[in-house]
Amino acid sequence: MKPKSKELLLILFLALSVSILISIKVFIYDGCYAFDSNDDANHTFVNLKAAQDIMKNGSVPEINLYNNFGTPLLGDALTFPFSIQSITYWFLPNYLAMTINRAIIAFLTMIFLFLFLRSFLSPISSFVSTIIVFFAPGAFWNFAHHHYQMTLLCFSWILFIQTRLLRSARNDDNRHHETMQRHSERTYVIPSKARDLLLLWLGYFIFILSVSLQLVVFSLPFLILYLPIMDGLKKNKALTLNLTALILAIVATWPHISLFFHNIADSTRANWSPYSSVFTTLRDQILSLLFPPTEWIHYGINGHFTVATYFSIAFIIFAIVGAISLISRNRKLLLLIILLGFLPAIAGFLLQFRYGQYLPFFRSVDSSRVWWFSNIFLALAVGSLIDSKWKSDFSIIPKAIICFLTITIIIFYFAIPFKIFEIIDLALIHKLIILFTSISLILVLLSRKQYTVGKLLIITTILLAQIPTLIHVMGLNMGSCSKWNHYFSYKEAATFQPLHLLQEMEPHYRLASEEYTVEGHDLKAIFADVLGSDARAIISSQLLQNILLDNKLIKIDANYFFTQPWQSDKVSELGIRYLLVKEKSKDLASKKWNLIAEDKDNERGYFLYENPLKPTIAHIDQDGNRHFIKELQLIPNGIDLELPDISKEGNLIVSLSFSKSYRVYVDEKETPASMNYLGMMQIPIKPGNKNVHITFNRTSWFKLFSYIFISIVLLISSLYFFTSRIFGYK
Amino acid sequence: MxxxxxxxxxxxxxxxxxxxxxxxxxxxxxxxxxxNLKQSKGAIVVVEENYKGFNLVAIKEEVYAIPHGIPLSNPRRMKRQGTFEAHSKEEAKRMIDANKEDIEPRLYLVENNFRGFNIYRLGNRYYIVRAMHKEHAVPLPTKYPYHERYAGSNIENARGFVTKLKESEF
CATH class of the missing domain: 1.20.5 (Single alpha-helices involved in coiled-coils or other helix-helix interfaces)
Known part of the structure; x- marks a missing residue:
């Protein structure tokens, strides 16, 4: 078999095996699907449904009126209705769409990661390094989520195209001197440039529309610096093309980007993050890099930090030694690994655990996510070690450093029972990883030539080090599809459960559930066109939270939920007709709320109460008297109301969180709205007014497509400019 | 090849x-x-602050009496720094009063999670403390977590006491 065919087979095997592996429970447990029952089921599925319903009516998906008194859809940090991975949701049920997305995206990610790494490494080193990057715990944990799963695919795609550009630019230079006038050369080079610029633009365009912008921001230093590090700043044609593609992609997606920052600025997450203060001592912070925290920390920690900081001793040590091996071989690659691998990795660590809390932007983000990108360059170092000629690549000082590292690891290993109490009962796999790492280093130091055994030992150690990640992230020890882990779930978790309670509620009325928002009932009520009230969104309004908190209506969790003591008056004013609680409530019963349904079969029990006033989401307030409006219709991004006859002036209160982005028309005449004391929309009305039309309006299809159009026009102009002027072909 | x-x-x-x-x-x-890799569980529960210069903090089924100035860390590490490990809040206080962990008598676990309670022997007397949720590793719902309560002079009495006990009364 030809080497190319062998390599193709290797790539396909790798991509397919990973696709199958990450769907492992789908194959093992009946009815199990690969979707996250937390963020995705509660947020993405819900908001994508809202977005699709709006788009089916031909409108831009601007706001989901069904959640948290109105949650913006465009620029939301989790929904991304125009992302490439949201396409499957148009054709398949959400749980199946996510399952298929994961498998396809994993497959493509492995291919593009491999192709990029292959530019520097041998096939086998690329194979191992690709596995390291994909199964790095932080990235792999978040691969479960809609808004993160395209990250590595887009990133490696862009890097791969940049590398192609770099090579073709270098070839150009050579050819330019030799055969500038030859027509045959021109016809080959120009289309190649055009195609690569287009592919780069497309890569950035999809990246921005499909991946959380926080990660896009983290990735930009890597994507901008890669080419200048490889080829310098002077006459770097590839860099020019790359920056052009990036800027034009930003132009094309500008409405999306600006709305994201607009939303996040007002959100509850602007100055707070659930990721701070996880590991408080330096010992814990360093241990968390070497062993999965969930295996040694003495209390339960939540979320991805159970494992996300785990690099493994093997990865860290082999990356360092790999970098050292490049000192005498390839200084440019070494520089790349240091600047885009080690430095950002260390910066991410310091920002996350030491200094981020003092800095405004970093306080509210998880800075360890920079590792998703730096890992690629650290994996290049590991691959370089496997490809190196070992002893001959190391002079006396590097040897001394490796020797020091080896002795340190051995001392560390033997110190565990005496000094490192956290890991006294360390699992066998970690002991093996430490031992194999130190033996590998000894082999690196002593072998006179490339030892097959030594290389295999390094590869085996690296592969072993992935196992804890696989087990913890996918919950492979749980003996169940979804227990204690939300990487996989049964399809029922994608919708409101128990379903019969949902059927008791009338559409277009409002529910509030007294439960941690992670449970998601409040949000998933949208599947029966029932409006929820609790907040579970990155971009839920800080102002509304403060108002509701001041009125003692809510309890804070990751976001917030409505809770007792129930203030019937305020709850009615907010248009809440139904309350879902977990215990029978004497308080509600005393206030004449009716228990209309319950579900005791459920582990904890759910009780659905109905407000005796049966409030709708809009009412007229006249001197403190409320008249609920029955004649209302939810329309895409807004609401239409028919007003009853009124005898004097009053205020129309619509239980949607006040925003200046709402346009209000009373009898087709634009009327200014204000915010009432509960943060809701308040519109002055007079006797004789017949109807009110409210619509949330921040953008339009015209605006969205104009930016794309402008970007494409500039792109075509750039293609002409670059091919004819910069590269000297006419 | x-x-x-x-x-x-x-x-x-x-x-x-x-x-x-x-x-x-x-x-x-x-x-x-x-x-089979371990998975951390449980929560840190503050049981009582500032009892004679100690904070009482519980993790899983144990109560730790931590002298002021000692950071909360791994229990094994804290133990080397003068922290006492007890089965109940009252036992932790007895240790603080005696200024040592090795007191006599100590709570000795006789039965784990009998109808939601751990039964301990203290000399000739039997005490119960609310057990923890098997999977969550936090105390089962109770008004006074980590509180020991006298349940009888033998194990049968203690079991009978638990059987009669309404959880809400505890």
Whole structure:
């Protein structure tokens, strides 16, 4: 078999095996699907449904009126209705769409990661390094989520195209001197440039529309610096093309980007993050890099930090030694690994655990996510070690450093029972990883030539080090599809459960559930066109939270939920007709709320109460008297109301969180709205007014497509400019 | 076979073996002890602050009396720094009063999680403390977590006491 065919087979095997592996429970447990029952089921599925319903009516998906008194859809940090991975949701049920997305995206990610790494490494080193990057715990944990799963695919795609550009630019230079006038050369080079610029633009365009912008921001230093590090700043044609593609992609997606920052600025997450203060001592912070925290920390920690900081001793040590091996071989690659691998990795660590809390932007983000990108360059170092000629690549000082590292690891290993109490009962796999790492280093130091055994030992150690990640992230020890882990779930978790309670509620009325928002009932009520009230969104309004908190209506969790003591008056004013609680409530019963349904079969029990006033989401307030409006219709991004006859002036209160982005028309005449004391929309009305039309309006299809159009026009102009002027072909 | 081809082949087989064994382990067909990795559980519960210069903090079923100035860390590490480990809040206080962990008598676990309570023997007397949720590793719902309560002079009495006890009264 030809080497190319062998390599193709290797790539396909790798991509397919990973696709199958990450769907492992789908194959093992009946009815199990690969979707996250937390963020995705509660947020993405819900908001994508809202977005699709709006788009089916031909409108831009601007706001989901069904959640948290109105949650913006465009620029939301989790929904991304125009992302490439949201396409499957148009054709398949959400749980199946996510399952298929994961498998396809994993497959493509492995291919593009491999192709990029292959530019520097041998096939086998690329194979191992690709596995390291994909199964790095932080990235792999978040691969479960809609808004993160395209990250590595887009990133490696862009890097791969940049590398192609770099090579073709270098070839150009050579050819330019030799055969500038030859027509045959021109016809080959120009289309190649055009195609690569287009592919780069497309890569950035999809990246921005499909991946959380926080990660896009983290990735930009890597994507901008890669080419200048490889080829310098002077006459770097590839860099020019790359920056052009990036800027034009930003132009094309500008409405999306600006709305994201607009939303996040007002959100509850602007100055707070659930990721701070996880590991408080330096010992814990360093241990968390070497062993999965969930295996040694003495209390339960939540979320991805159970494992996300785990690099493994093997990865860290082999990356360092790999970098050292490049000192005498390839200084440019070494520089790349240091600047885009080690430095950002260390910066991410310091920002996350030491200094981020003092800095405004970093306080509210998880800075360890920079590792998703730096890992690629650290994996290049590991691959370089496997490809190196070992002893001959190391002079006396590097040897001394490796020797020091080896002795340190051995001392560390033997110190565990005496000094490192956290890991006294360390699992066998970690002991093996430490031992194999130190033996590998000894082999690196002593072998006179490339030892097959030594290389295999390094590869085996690296592969072993992935196992804890696989087990913890996918919950492979749980003996169940979804227990204690939300990487996989049964399809029922994608919708409101128990379903019969949902059927008791009338559409277009409002529910509030007294439960941690992670449970998601409040949000998933949208599947029966029932409006929820609790907040579970990155971009839920800080102002509304403060108002509701001041009125003692809510309890804070990751976001917030409505809770007792129930203030019937305020709850009615907010248009809440139904309350879902977990215990029978004497308080509600005393206030004449009716228990209309319950579900005791459920582990904890759910009780659905109905407000005796049966409030709708809009009412007229006249001197403190409320008249609920029955004649209302939810329309895409807004609401239409028919007003009853009124005898004097009053205020129309619509239980949607006040925003200046709402346009209000009373009898087709634009009327200014204000915010009432509960943060809701308040519109002055007079006797004789017949109807009110409210619509949330921040953008339009015209605006969205104009930016794309402008970007494409500039792109075509750039293609002409670059091919004819910069590269000297006419 | 060339060395590089041999390495590729062995690596591919190793990767396949890992995937296959994870499939077997996850499906329960073969339980591979090698893959049984620990998973942290439980929460840090502040039981009482500032009792004679100590804070009482509970993790899982144990109460730790931590002298002021000692950071909360791994229990094994804290123990070396003068922290006492007890089975109940009252026992922790007895240790603080005696200024040592090795007091007599001590709570001795007789039965774990009998109808939601751990039964302890203290000399000739039996006490109960609310047990923890098996999976969450936090105390089962109770008004006074980590509080010990006298339940009888023998194990049968203690069991009978628990059987009669309404959880809400505890």
């Amino acid at each position: 060339e060395s590089s081809n041999r390495i590729i082949l062995i690596t591919v087989i190793s990767w396949l073996l890992i995937i296959a064994s994870l499939f077997l382990h996850t499906s329960g067909i073969i339980k591979i002890p090698f893959f």
